[in-house]
Amino acid sequence: MIKNLFVLLLAATAIVAQAGVKIEHWTAPSGARVYFVENHELPILDVQVDFVAGAALDPSGKAGLAGMTRGLLDAGTGDLDEEQIAGRLVDLGAIISGSGDFDRSALNLRTLSSKTEKDGALDLLQLLLNKPTFPDAVLTREKAQAIAALQQADTQPESLAAKRFAAAIYPDHPYGASPTVESVTAINRGDLVVFHQKNYSAGRAVVSIMGDVSRHEAEVIAQRLTENLPAGEAAAAVPQVKLPQRETIRIPHPAAQSHILVGAPAVKRGDPDYFALLVGNYSLGGGGFVSRLMNEVREKRGYAYDVHSYFAPRKLEGPFEIGLQTKRSQTNDALKVVESTVSGFLKTGPTESELKAAKQNLVDGLALRIDSNAKILGYLSTIGFYGLPLDYLDTFPAKVNAVTAAQVRDAFARHVQLEHLVTVIVAGE
Amino acid sequence: MRRTLLCAALLVANVVYANPFEKQLTNGLRVIVKEDHRAPTVVNMVWYRVGSMDETDGTSGVAHALEHLMFKGTRKVADGEFSRHVAASGGRDNAFTNLDYTAYFEQVPKRALPEMMALEADRMSDLNLGPKQFASEIKVVMEERRMRTEDDPQSQVHEALYAAAFAAHPYHRPVIGWMDDLEHMTWQNAHDWYRTWYAPNNAYVVIAGDVNHEEVFRLAEKYYGGIKPHRLPERKPRNEPLQLGVRRVVVKAPARLPYVVMAWKVPKLKEIETDSEPYALEVLAAVLDGHDAARLAKDLVRTGKIAHSAGAGYDSMMRGEALFMLDGQPIEGKSVVDLEAALRGEIKRIQEEGVSAEELARVKTQTIAAQVYKRDSVMAQAMEIGGAESAGVEWKNIDHILEKIRGVTAEQVQAVANKYFNDDTLTVAVLDPQPIDQAAPKQPFVHHH
Numbered sequence: 001m002i003k004n005l006f007v008l009l010l011a012a013t014a015i016v017a018q019a020g021v022k023i024e025h026w027t028a029p030s031g032a033r034v035y036f037v038e039n040h041e042l043p044i045l046d047v048q049v050d051f052v053a054g055a056a057l058d059p060s061g062k063a064g065l066a067g068m069t070r071g072l073l074d075a076g077t078g079d080l081d082e083e084q085i086a087g088r089l090v091d092l093g094a095i096i097s098g099s100g101d102f103d104r105s106a107l108n109l110r111t112l113s114s115k116t117e118k119d120g121a122l123d124l125l126q127l128l129l130n131k132p133t134f135p136d137a138v139l140t141r142e143k144a145q146a147i148a149a150l151q152q153a154d155t156q157p158e159s160l161a162a163k164r165f166a167a168a169i170y171p172d173h174p175y176g177a178s179p180t181v182e183s184v185t186a187i188n189r190g191d192l193v194v195f196h197q198k199n200y201s202a203g204r205a206v207v208s209i210m211g212d213v214s215r216h217e218a219e220v221i222a223q224r225l226t227e228n229l230p231a232g233e234a235a236a237a238v239p240q241v242k243l244p245q246r247e248t249i250r251i252p253h254p255a256a257q258s259h260i261l262v263g264a265p266a267v268k269r270g271d272p273d274y275f276a277l278l279v280g281n282y283s284l285g286g287g288g289f290v291s292r293l294m295n296e297v298r299e300k301r302g303y304a305y306d307v308h309s310y311f312a313p314r315k316l317e318g319p320f321e322i323g324l325q326t327k328r329s330q331t332n333d334a335l336k337v338v339e340s341t342v343s344g345f346l347k348t349g350p351t352e353s354e355l356k357a358a359k360q361n362l363v364d365g366l367a368l369r370i371d372s373n374a375k376i377l378g379y380l381s382t383i384g385f386y387g388l389p390l391d392y393l394d395t396f397p398a399k400v401n402a403v404t405a406a407q408v409r410d411a412f413a414r415h416v417q418l419e420h421l422v423t424v425i426v427a428g429e
Numbered sequence: 430m431r432r433t434l435l436c437a438a439l440l441v442a443n444v445v446y447a448n449p450f451e452k453q454l455t456n457g458l459r460v461i462v463k464e465d466h467r468a469p470t471v472v473n474m475v476w477y478r479v480g481s482m483d484e485t486d487g488t489s490g491v492a493h494a495l496e497h498l499m500f501k502g503t504r505k506v507a508d509g510e511f512s513r514h515v516a517a518s519g520g521r522d523n524a525f526t527n528l529d530y531t532a533y534f535e536q537v538p539k540r541a542l543p544e545m546m547a548l549e550a551d552r553m554s555d556l557n558l559g560p561k562q563f564a565s566e567i568k569v570v571m572e573e574r575r576m577r578t579e580d581d582p583q584s585q586v587h588e589a590l591y592a593a594a595f596a597a598h599p600y601h602r603p604v605i606g607w608m609d610d611l612e613h614m615t616w617q618n619a620h621d622w623y624r625t626w627y628a629p630n631n632a633y634v635v636i637a638g639d640v641n642h643e644e645v646f647r648l649a650e651k652y653y654g655g656i657k658p659h660r661l662p663e664r665k666p667r668n669e670p671l672q673l674g675v676r677r678v679v680v681k682a683p684a685r686l687p688y689v690v691m692a693w694k695v696p697k698l699k700e701i702e703t704d705s706e707p708y709a710l711e712v713l714a715a716v717l718d719g720h721d722a723a724r725l726a727k728d729l730v731r732t733g734k735i736a737h738s739a740g741a742g743y744d745s746m747m748r749g750e751a752l753f754m755l756d757g758q759p760i761e762g763k764s765v766v767d768l769e770a771a772l773r774g775e776i777k778r779i780q781e782e783g784v785s786a787e788e789l790a791r792v793k794t795q796t797i798a799a800q801v802y803k804r805d806s807v808m809a810q811a812m813e814i815g816g817a818e819s820a821g822v823e824w825k826n827i828d829h830i831l832e833k834i835r836g837v838t839a840e841q842v843q844a845v846a847n848k849y850f851n852d853d854t855l856t857v858a859v860l861d862p863q864p865i866d867q868a869a870p871k872q873p874f875v876h877h878h
Contacts (some may be wrong), residue, residue: 039468082731086722090791112801136693141734146739147763152685155865157580223858253865256579257572288521289500289512299509302568305576308652323575357517364519367538371468372805 021370023380023390024215030202032226035384036209036218037376045113045211046377047122049129049225050385052235053105053199056174056315064146064179064424065187069134069195070098070105072142072229076133077124085124093119096128102175103315104385105199110374113212122221129200130228134192146184157426160251161259165424169264169319201232208381210373241265241317243420253427258331259323260428262338266320269313269386273411275399277311280359280408283350284342285309289358297324303334311415312351315386320416331428343418349409363397375405449814449824457630460649461814461824463637465807471638472811473545474534475553476819478633479626481606482528482599482749483664490606491614491622493526494570498619500524500780501562508562511548516543528600529748530819536808539639539720543648546634550652553632556623563616571612574605582682582860590679590690590858596671600749604853615699630658633818637811667696669750669802676856684862686737689765690756691772694854695743695845697751701826701833707745708833709841710753710849716784716794716842717741717755717775722791724775725757726782734773735763753849765859776850783843793835800831 024036055066075082076098089096094111107129111121137359163178170176207222243265267277278286285308287294297307307324322342326334350358370376370393383392449463481492502508515522520537535545569666578584586611588603606614634653636645636652698707718725718741725739739757755775759768803809814824 043801044805082729083722086720086727087791090720090722091794093794095802110802112798141731144760145730145737148686148758155683155685155862256575287516289509290516295509298569299565303572305573306570326572327575352865357513361516361519364538365521366519367468368470368519368521368536370808371470374805 010138018349021376021393025390028222030223030226032202032205032207032222033384034207034222035380036215037380038215039373040212042373043113043212044373045111045118045213046373047109047125048106048377050104050106050381051200052204054101054103056102056238057236058174058177062187062191063177063183065191065195066105067100068142068187069192070100072134072138072192073107073128073132075138076135077131082138088124088204092117092120096125104375116215126225129225134189136189139189143184143187145392147181150179150181156256157253157259159263160253161424161426162371163338164249164251165261168247168249168422168424170241171244173241174238188408197230198233198356200229202226202229204227204235206381206384208384210377210380232381238316244422246419246421250425251426255427256328257325258328258428259325259426260335261321261323261424262421263319263321264416264422265317266415267311267313268317269315270388273415274313276403276407276411277415279358279362279400279403280350280412281309281311282362283354284345287358287361292341292345293338296337297334301337303330303337328427328429331425346412346416349405352405355405359400360399366396452646454629454650454654456656458653459633459644461633461635462642462645463814464640464642465637465810466639469539469639470536471539471542471636471640472534472536473542474532474635474811474815475549476530476633476635476815477530477627477630479531480527480529481604483603484599484602487610488614489602489610490617491618492531493605494567494614495619495622496524496526496531497566497570498558498563499556501566502557504557505551506548514544514548526604528604532815536840542640546652547646550656553627553629556654558620558623560616563619567611567614574608574611578605582684583688584689585680585682586690586858586860589680590692590856593676593678593858594692594752594856595669598667598750616752625662628659629653629656631661635811635815637807648698672854675852678858679861681861681863683865684860687757687765687862688860689769690754690759690858691769692752692754693850693857695751695753695849697747698745701830705841706845708837709744709845710743711834712792712837713743713842713845714743715795716788719792720795728775729757729771733771734760736760736768746817746822748820769857776846779843779846783839789839795835796831808870832877
């Protein structure tokens with residue numbers, strides 16, 4: 001392929017210099033913020049449009065509205081019904097998918113970059129974002145589908161645990177709310193129309209573009225996608241997160257394994273402690289087979305197939321979470337091992353050799369996390385949506401390497417406090 | 430519109446034509462290299478031509494258990510050190526076992542490739558498998574089975590389906606093994622498995638990423654060249670006798686939504702040039718469920734409002750025998766009987782009316798676009814090569830097979846729909862959902878402590 005514009009990645013030996021992903025950023029005349037990486041090695045274009053329109057903005061009693069609005073963007077637009085939209089995409093060989101969490105709602109397009117396919121796919125993406133019709137009949141069907149899925153999820157230990165855990169660590173906060181049969185039933189077409197009008201505006205949009213187009217073309221694309229969006233409103237403020245009290249919640253279930261979650265609200269996007277938490281968590285439970293939790297719970301005792309911990313930063317304090325599944329009769333033994341591993345780590349932090357191993361993996365592994373257009377698009381949209389520095393990937397190695405064991409202990413002491421950790425056990429004995 | 434698409438894709442195909450590259454060492458090990466210089470990373474895979482289908486009754490799950498034990502050390506590399514080396518290079522490693530194969534992989538920055546090849550070569554012949562590591566790891570495997578199967582109702586249904594559809598053929602047994610076999614598996618079973626099947630003449634290496642193939646061949650010679658091949662056991666065909674009537678099984682498990690799977694016995698791909706039916710079956714599966722505008726989602730979920738979900742699946746590339754499956758969850762107010770009738774109705778409509786030119790064109794467009802998109806992932810490229818080879822299909826034929834699929838006619842699709850979808854070779858498995866407050870905890874297993 002043509003490989004003459006710029007080198008996507010520097011040689012792997014340049015580990016401390018920079019990741020070499022050149023991110024361009026501008027604000028479109030529409031007001032949308034745009035993030036762009038130009039690369040012509042593959043005839044592919046990826047575009048993601050994120051809106052400050054996540055589930056944290058669901059109105060009280062209507063949990064599920066943000067997800068339903070995003071999910072029905074391809075249910076009809078202009079003169080096209082959902083079958084015509086699906087058919088047109090398939091004929092173009094393009095894929096439009098959606099994603100959403102508590103902070104954002106997004107549509108994602110992958111298309112071939114040949115002119116006919118690209119133009120057709122972008123036209124359709126623009127229509128879906130700007131002129132959704134939210135047909136009543138489709139909404140009725142999708143509500144029934146959503147309710148059936150909720151009822152099914154409420155019989156499965158993994159989803160029961162996740163839902164109860166969120167509610168317990170975020171009491172009376174939108175981050176703790178999950179859709180229910182009642183809240184989905186309460187959603188009507190007018191709610192979708194209003195949610196779209198209020199939240200899907202250019203001022204609340206971040207357009208990420210990755211791949212086989214020029215800067216000039218990217219400018220035109222970003223403007224076209226966002227120039228006719230609704231005027232919208234400023235995003236409603238999400239209330240502050242309050243820390244829960246230490247608590248253990250047990251939910252009966254006949255499963256062969258208990259599902260255990262332990263954690264608390266912990267860290268915001270852009271928090272300066274993030275790198276210390278990331279490095280520390282690698283040694284605790286983020287580093288797969290080389291982490292303390294994996295070693296103590298699985299390798300030494302055979303208590304679980306999977307045990308892990310992670311920080312999931314959000315706009316407000318996102319969760320720290322430890323998860324595992326174990327034979328129900330050994331629930332308490334496994335939990336004891338987890339608790340002593342965590343409290344031991346909080347007391348002493350990582351050893352020098354653990355710290356070194358964590359840095360080696362995180363720094364040298366950066367190349368693997370940005371070795372495809374799809375992966376780079378993921379970073380691009382996160383950097384853009386949360387306003388992280390444009391040189392985030394370039395400075396990542398230096399920031400990781402600068403972390404000390406004392407900083408890890410200090411950051412964990414402030415972000416993971418035993419007196420606030422909530423434990424949820426489904427199907428324990 | 431479609432012509433432009435085809436031209437763009439053909440242009441791409443021409444550029445990558447000289448790639449991959451292959452060399453066979455004198456000990457029988459084949460090394461396949463796909464060069465992709467977009468990023469300074471590489472995936473190193475070792476595939477062994479041994480999976481759960483090579484097991485015998487009483488030791489089901491041993492192929493997968495051995496996969497776990499391959500991380501427990503050699504005479505040179507201590508228990509736990511394998512993954513530590515991979516992590517220290519910035520990489521990640523894992524492995525997977527299926528009916529037909531067992532595969533191991535590391536995704537690493539390219540400079541770590543020689544070390545990864547050395548590690549894989551070391552554990553190909555020098556595993557230091559002790560009874561202590563076995564005793565601990567088999568518990569982990571049982572936890573994995575609890576997670577993947579015991580507590581997953583749909584997974585239970587699929588296990589019951591394969592056990593019913595195949596009485597003699599080894600696909601009868603689940604890849605992860607029956608729980609009772611895991612309870613009674615011994616260190617010796619795992620040791621014997623390793624000694625029998627792990628050899629360079631029963632393996633192939635797939636490497637994709639920012640490498641030079643000549644250099645990789647040199648490294649392969651250096652690390653794997655000294656490993657001695659050995660004679661492999663005779664593999665008997667163990668063909669399934671002709672099925673003579675519909676088979677039905679029911680699984681009761683805690684759930685809310687019922688679920689049904691229907692599986693028909695159909696041919697797999699054997700002769701790439703002269704076969705036509707497997708390609709037609711691939712297109713049939715794609716017409717039913719290959720994309721967002723395909724028939725099942727449209728007719729049963731969106732328009733027909735019978736199903737919560739509905740799907741079709743067929744894999745023509747298998748070492749064993751092939752199944753064509755339809756499955757789905759009925760919506761509230763509809764039963765698995767209604768959904769089974771609706772799924773049969775979809776097949777009947779194709780038997781009577783065939784498929785349209787537009788539908789065939791869409792399947793072609795999808796295969797062309799997918800070929801371009803998969804080039805964004807070196808892992809996907811390595812998986813494609815490894816998966817085809819595991820079924821005995823040479824990587825050289827992958828693009829040709831896609832051409833064959835694009836050449837399938839409407840008449841051929843209609844012909845396979847008429848020929849293979851009769852009740853005599855059909856197996857139906859159903860999930861009968863149980864309320865969670867009434868189901869008793871499952872305690873059917875013998876514990877050793």
